[in-house]
Amino acid sequence: MNKNEIDKIKSKRTIAIISHPDAGKTTLTEQFLLRGGAINVAGKVKAKTGAKNTKSDFLKIEQERGISISASALSFNFKCLNFNLVDTPGHSDFSEDTYRALSAVDSSIMIIDGAKGIESQTKKLFEVCRLRDMPIMTFCNKMDRESRDLLEIIDEIQEQLAIDVAPLSWPVGIGQNFKGVYNILKDEYEIFESKSRHMSQNITIKGLHNDQIKTFLSPELRSKFFEEYELITSLLPKFDKKPFREGSLTPIHFGSALKSLGVDQLLDNIGGFAPSPGNFETETRIIKAEESKVSGFVFKIQANTDMKHRDRVAFTRLSSGHFKKGMKLYHSRLNKYITISNPIMFFGQDRDTTDEAYAGDIIGIPNHGTLRIGDSLSEGEKIKFKNLPSFAPEILRSISCPDPLKSKHLDKALSQFAEEGLASLFKTLIGARWIIGVVGKLQFDVLESRIQHEYGLQIKYEKTNFFTARWLSGDEILINELVNKNKEQIAIDYDGKKVFLARIQWDIDRLGKDFPGVKLNKVKNFSF
C-alpha cells in the first residue's frame, strides 16, 4: 500500500454512538453532519412527526412510530478527517442489531443525559463495547437544562461501568445559567452568545483567567465555576491516551447538542485520540488495516429498502486494503468470487455509488441474498472473522400462518428476517414448529408489519413455555447425548446449529451440572 493510501486510512475514524433513547443521539448526529457539510439544515436527520423524513427511516413502521430502527452508516468529513458514523438503532427494544453494529467500529461515543445519568440501554451497550475493550468518549448532554450533580454522574460512571473518568471539559453554568463549556486541553472557553431570539453564535475565549469572560459570567457564576474546576482537576484522573485506547478510561465532555456547544471539541478529540481503523481478529490471523489486499465482513443486512425493487443491502465493514468499484471479491462461505459492481456509501442524506473505499469505510453492497451477516469477503483468502456476535433472545414466541396454503411463503419471509439478523429463528426438533426469538418485544410488531407489507401474509404469534435459548458447543458425543435426553427442548437455528430452549433458569443450571462438557452459550459468533 502506498503512503497516500495509508494516510487515507489513518485519517478515518469509524465510530458509533451508544445511548439510551432520548439522550440526544439524533441531535448530536445532526450536529456532526452539519459540521461535515453533509446536511445544511438541522432537523433533517430525524423528524418524529411532520414532513421531514430521515433517510434511515426506511420502513413503514419506523415512519408510523417515528423511531429509527434500521442501523445505517453515514460518512462525513471534519477538519481533514473522514468520519464513518455507524448508526445504532435508538429504541430500547432494538438492541440485537445495535449490538452487532458495534462490531464494525473502532471506538464509540457514549451520550449521557445530564438529568438522568447512566440508563439501562447505555449500560447494556457499554458492556458490548467492553467485550472488545473499545475506547469510549463520553458526552454528557443537555447542560442547558437542569442537570444532576455532575460529580455524582461521574461517580456513577466509575462505579456502574467500572471505568475511570477524566474530564476534558467542564460546563460553565448549568440549566438556565448555562453559558458554555471550558475546554481543559485547549485552555479556552466556548461561550454561547445569544444575539436575539433567533440569532446566536458560539465565541471562543482563550485562557482560564481571561478577563473577557467577565462580560459573560456574573461574579457568582465565575467563582462557582473556578471552585468546581479546582475540585475536579485535583480529584479526578488526568486524561491519558493509553488507558483510553485500552478501554479502561473514558474522557468526559460536557455540552449541549441542541445548542451546538462542546460538539467541535468532541470531534476534535475523537480526531486526536480515538484510533484510526485497527486490527481485526480472524480465526487464523490478525488482519491489519494497511494490508494491501482488501477484506471485510457483513455486519448488517437491510432488506426491502425499496419495495419496487425488493433490494437488499449488505453493510460491510472494510477491514483492510483499498477497495475499488468492480472488484471481484472472494466470498468465503460460498467459496466463490462475486463482483462488487454497485457499492454504495451514505453521505449525510444521500446514498451514492462509490468508486473506491478504504479500510474503515462501510460500504453497502446491493445483492439478492448472496450475502448474510457474518460473511467475509477477501481477495482470495478464506477468512472467518471473530467477534460478530448473535445474542440469545430474551423473548420467544411460536409463529404460524392461519392459512396453511401460505406456510411456504412464511418460511421464505422468516428465512429473510433470520438472514437480516432481525430475529433468531428456531425449528423445534419435535413437531417442527417455528419459534422466533427477539431481544425486545417491539420487534414482534416490526416483523408482523413487514410480513404483512412485504409478503401479504397474516401471521399468528403464540406464547411458548420458553424464555431463552442457549447455543450448544463442545464435545459432539456429549451434545448428542444431551439432545437425545432433552428432545422436547431442542431446536435447530437458521444455520443448522443446535440450541437448547430453556423454560426457567433452573433448566440451564441443571444442564450445566449434568453435562459439564457442553457449553451453553448466550452469545453465538456469527462468522461462517
Ligand code: G4P
Ligand atoms: P435520541 O436520538 O437519543 O432518542 O434523542 P434526540 O436527539 O431525538 O433527542 C431527544 C430530545 O432531547 C429531543 O427533544 C431533543 O430536541 C432533545 N435534546 C437533545 N439534545 C439536547 C440538548 O442538548 N439540550 C436540550 N435542552 N434538549 C436536547 P424532543 O422534544 O423529544 O424532540 P423534538 O421535538 O425536539 O424533535
